[in-house]
Amino acid sequence: MMDTQVDRALLEKIADLLGKPVGAFNIRKDCSCDGRASTEHIKIDDRTDGHAGIDIRILDGTKGETCHIPVIITKSGVEETVYNDFYIGEDCDVEIVAGCGIHNCGDQTSRHDGIHTFHVGKNSHVHYSEKHYAEGDGKGEKIFNPQTIVYLEEGASIQMDTVQIRGVDSTKRYTKIVCGKGAEAVVTERLLTHGTQVAESDMVIELDGEDSKGRVISRSVAQDTSSQVFRPCVVGNAKCFGHVQCDSIIMGDAKIQSVPEIAANTTEAQLIHEAAIGKIAGDQLLKLETLGLTEEEAEDCILKGFLA
Amino acid sequence: MLELDHISYAVREGESELGILNDISLTIDAHKLVVFTGPNGGGKTTLAKIIMGLVKPTSGQIRWNGQDITSMSITERARLGISYGFQQPPRFKGITVRRLLTIASGNERLSKDQCCQYLTKVGLCANDYLDREVDVSLSGGEVKRIEIASILARNSQLMIFDEPEAGIDLWSFARLTETFEQIHAAGTATMIIISHQERIISLADEVIVVGDGAIRHRGTAAEILPKILADTTAGCPVLTKEGALK
Numbered sequence: 001m002m003d004t005q006v007d008r009a010l011l012e013k014i015a016d017l018l019g020k021p022v023g024a025f026n027i028r029k030d031c032s033c034d035g036r037a038s039t040e041h042i043k044i045d046d047r048t049d050g051h052a053g054i055d056i057r058i059l060d061g062t063k064g065e066t067c068h069i070p071v072i073i074t075k076s077g078v079e080e081t082v083y084n085d086f087y088i089g090e091d092c093d094v095e096i097v098a099g100c101g102i103h104n105c106g107d108q109t110s111r112h113d114g115i116h117t118f119h120v121g122k123n124s125h126v127h128y129s130e131k132h133y134a135e136g137d138g139k140g141e142k143i144f145n146p147q148t149i150v151y152l153e154e155g156a157s158i159q160m161d162t163v164q165i166r167g168v169d170s171t172k173r174y175t176k177i178v179c180g181k182g183a184e185a186v187v188t189e190r191l192l193t194h195g196t197q198v199a200e201s202d203m204v205i206e207l208d209g210e211d212s213k214g215r216v217i218s219r220s221v222a223q224d225t226s227s228q229v230f231r232p233c234v235v236g237n238a239k240c241f242g243h244v245q246c247d248s249i250i251m252g253d254a255k256i257q258s259v260p261e262i263a264a265n266t267t268e269a270q271l272i273h274e275a276a277i278g279k280i281a282g283d284q285l286l287k288l289e290t291l292g293l294t295e296e297e298a299e300d301c302i303l304k305g306f307l308a
Numbered sequence: 309m310l311e312l313d314h315i316s317y318a319v320r321e322g323e324s325e326l327g328i329l330n331d332i333s334l335t336i337d338a339h340k341l342v343v344f345t346g347p348n349g350g351g352k353t354t355l356a357k358i359i360m361g362l363v364k365p366t367s368g369q370i371r372w373n374g375q376d377i378t379s380m381s382i383t384e385r386a387r388l389g390i391s392y393g394f395q396q397p398p399r400f401k402g403i404t405v406r407r408l409l410t411i412a413s414g415n416e417r418l419s420k421d422q423c424c425q426y427l428t429k430v431g432l433c434a435n436d437y438l439d440r441e442v443d444v445s446l447s448g449g450e451v452k453r454i455e456i457a458s459i460l461a462r463n464s465q466l467m468i469f470d471e472p473e474a475g476i477d478l479w480s481f482a483r484l485t486e487t488f489e490q491i492h493a494a495g496t497a498t499m500i501i502i503s504h505q506e507r508i509i510s511l512a513d514e515v516i517v518v519g520d521g522a523i524r525h526r527g528t529a530a531e532i533l534p535k536i537l538a539d540t541t542a543g544c545p546v547l548t549k550e551g552a553l554k
Binding site for chain 1: 360362381382383386387391392394397398400401402403404407411412414458462
């Protein structure tokens with residue numbers, strides 16, 4: 001496990017792992033399991049339906065535990081679709097750290113499509129973070145197409161933080177969250193594209209239960225000739241509150257399409273959306289230059305802050 | 309010591325050239341507190357921006373501690389110890405007050421206590437502000453005070469403040485003038501403050517009245533304040549002209 005420098009560097013990038021994870025974990029490397037540990041409260045098993053992937057079962061009342069499930073692809077030409085299902089009991093408070101890193105120095109495409117389904121029990125809270133990162137100077141493309149489906153039962157909540165850092169040639173993301181009574185979903189999406197990369201993100205939050213809440217905060221930077229499309233949608237089917245906020249910085253010859261949508265199917269739904277696309281303001285750069293940064297350092301500082 | 313030598317700045321307006329600053333020469337000795345004052349549109353801010361490098365003069369030379377800085381970038385001037393507090397500071401989505409103060413100080417390990425000291429000097433409580441982003445959620449007065457705190461954190465040899473009192477409430481203003489007094493008394497920095505406030509003008513070693521792109525008067529606060537009052541126009545000269553309101 002974590003044999004090579006490439007493995008260690010990827011795991012640090014995507015999951016902040018500097019050694020063997022604490023608590024339950026499953027490390028997937030080049031289509032097979034590279035290490036696994038269950039705990040008393042978190043059980044990880046292979047799937048039994050023939051699909052690649054794992055089932056993660058978290059017992060009722062599990063609190064303060066973390067589950068790491070990083071994936072690394074270190075070979076060119078590895079393409080996989082992996083199904084991970086999470087069954088989180090009632091009254092839990094857990095952190096799940098996913099993420100995938102690709103190191104592709106060859107000429108063939110490397111692709112990871114992670115299909116994650118969460119069933120979150122009554123009054124449980126899940127903090128789910130997912131980082132995508134790719135590197136390698138070969139001609140082979142590095143592709144991620146993640147799908148995340150979340151079902152929140154009464155009083156359950158999820159804080160979902162997704163970050164695509166650098167090097168990903170193409171991504172097509174789909175997220176769907178269904179909120180029951182009093183459930184709450186907060187999704188923060190951070191994305192940076194450069195070169196000729198393309199990124200697409202479709203998201204639907206269905207506020208089905210009374211007093212449910214949904215919030216989407218999307219921040220992105222598109223550089224060079226890269227292109228991005230965002231379609232976050234919040235649907236209000238009950239007395240609920242939904243807020244969609246998309247902010248993008250556009251640079252070079254990039255293209256960004258931001259299409260936030262809110263849909264109310266009852267008079268009790270209260271929904272708001274905001275979207276803004278703009279370049280880095282000149283006065284922001286000047287201010288940071290008066291603090292001693294060069295123009296390049298100032299730009300970097302603004303982008304890092306924006307995507308933090 | 310800061311020396312401005314025959315500084316002029318003009319902009320093109322169609323076929324003609326419009327002079328914003330006309331042949332300004334000025335020397336400011338080390339550790340002095342100098343106030344630029346004068347009517348709006350007279351050229352004070354342009355002159356201050358020329359010192360920081362935010363505006364390039366059409367002609368003339370600027371020397372800082374004997375070194376010609378006329379063709380230097382903003383960054384180079386900042387690194388030589390010149391700082392500038394903007395009249396209308398920009399906002400940053402995602403950059404916290406703490407991060408901004410850290411960048412300003414040049415010390416990546418700036419402690420909470422140090423941040424607290426800078427914020428207290430502008431009348432803000434660190435606990436309420438350190439982790440807040442310098443974005444639209446802050447009021448104009450809050451952003452302005454954070455801007456001044458960033459200059460204090462910079463701790464440079466030449467501090468330029470463009471109308472630091474603008475948008476700041478009376479209580480914070482009193483705290484701010486105390487801070488200027490303390491910096492001046494410590495004798496470690498030269499300060500140029502663009503201001504219309506009598507309280508700030510009275511702190512100055514020298515007051516320079518800038519109007520119509522030139523230096524109109526220079527002197528101590530005691531000498532200049534009566535001139536400012538004498539030059540103050542009471543009302544509109546057109547409306548008060550006999551018959552104008554009939």
